[in-house]
Amino acid sequence: MSKRDARSHSECLNTLTAIGDALYVIGGKWKLRVIVTLFNGRKRFNEIQRTIEGISAKVLSSELKELELNGFVTRTVHAQTPVVVEYELTDYADTLNEVLASLSKWGAQHRDKLRQESKRSQAAAIDYR
Numbered sequence: 001m002s003k004r005d006a007r008s009h010s011e012c013l014n015t016l017t018a019i020g021d022a023l024y025v026i027g028g029k030w031k032l033r034v035i036v037t038l039f040n041g042r043k044r045f046n047e048i049q050r051t052i053e054g055i056s057a058k059v060l061s062s063e064l065k066e067l068e069l070n071g072f073v074t075r076t077v078h079a080q081t082p083v084v085v086e087y088e089l090t091d092y093a094d095t096l097n098e099v100l101a102s103l104s105k106w107g108a109q110h111r112d113k114l115r116q117e118s119k120r121s122q123a124a125a126i127d128y129r
Contacts, residue, residue: 025070030055030063042088
């Protein structure tokens with residue numbers, strides 16, 4: 001019996017619920033990218049937008065608001081002329097370190113796997129000719 005077969009129905013439901021909760025908070029195309037961008041310290045809105053290729057100002061604004069509501073990001077407004085707004089990660093965001101490290105490692109492995117498979121299929125196509 002494999003480890004996968006040994007899980008009970010309630011364990012499965014608990015896992016699904018926990019993963020659903022996590023994905024609700026950090027899921028989507030942009031949230032983790034915003035978080036990773038802020039790991040290097042506080043940044044202004046335009047700095048974040050320039051770092052994350054392809055994100056619109058409207059989407060970034062929405063993602064930052066949601067991350068702030070969920071306790072991952074703080075927004076600081078400096079009352080000067082012009083007004084400066086900076087974003088930085090909270091200590092709570094550090095709870096994602098293991099998740100991000102694992103996801104990054106898996107992403108690199110997956111990309112390598114796809115590259116190797118692509119090379120093999122190209123080689124097979126050449127041999128077929």
